[in-house]
Amino acid sequence: MRDYPDRMTPEQARAFRDDVLNIVAQIPRGRVTTYGFIAALAGWPSHPRMVGRTLRYAPEAEQLPCHRVVTIVGRTAPGWGRQRTLLEEEGVEFKPNGRVDMDRYLWTPRLATDE
């Protein structure tokens, strides 16, 4: 059980970054997952924001399907309108309020029954 404060050592930060990139690389085409799930899978349940930071700044993210990462309510990244286009090209549908239909497209890595 991890207690706050919960600072990350540089080694842990490196491992975290690698895990995040590795998980994102596994998101299937036409599906999405969330920052929170990725952070939890990497072993840091309270660091969803660091997932976003990693994807925003890590050069490796350029070649990964980071457009398949959205918030838990299906919101796409602010200031990145192209993300919606990329997802729609894969068949991911959006609700009228501009959010991904999470009930149909959320993918939970290696835990879901529908893999």
Added chain:
DNA sequence: AAATTGACGGTTA
């Protein structure tokens, strides 16, 4: 050192 910021999550109203 203190306050602010952000590709977030959860609870409450």
Added chain:
DNA sequence: GTAACCGCCAATT
């Protein structure tokens, strides 16, 4: 269903 808060943590100002 939406909106407003609050909590969270590393980086930045």
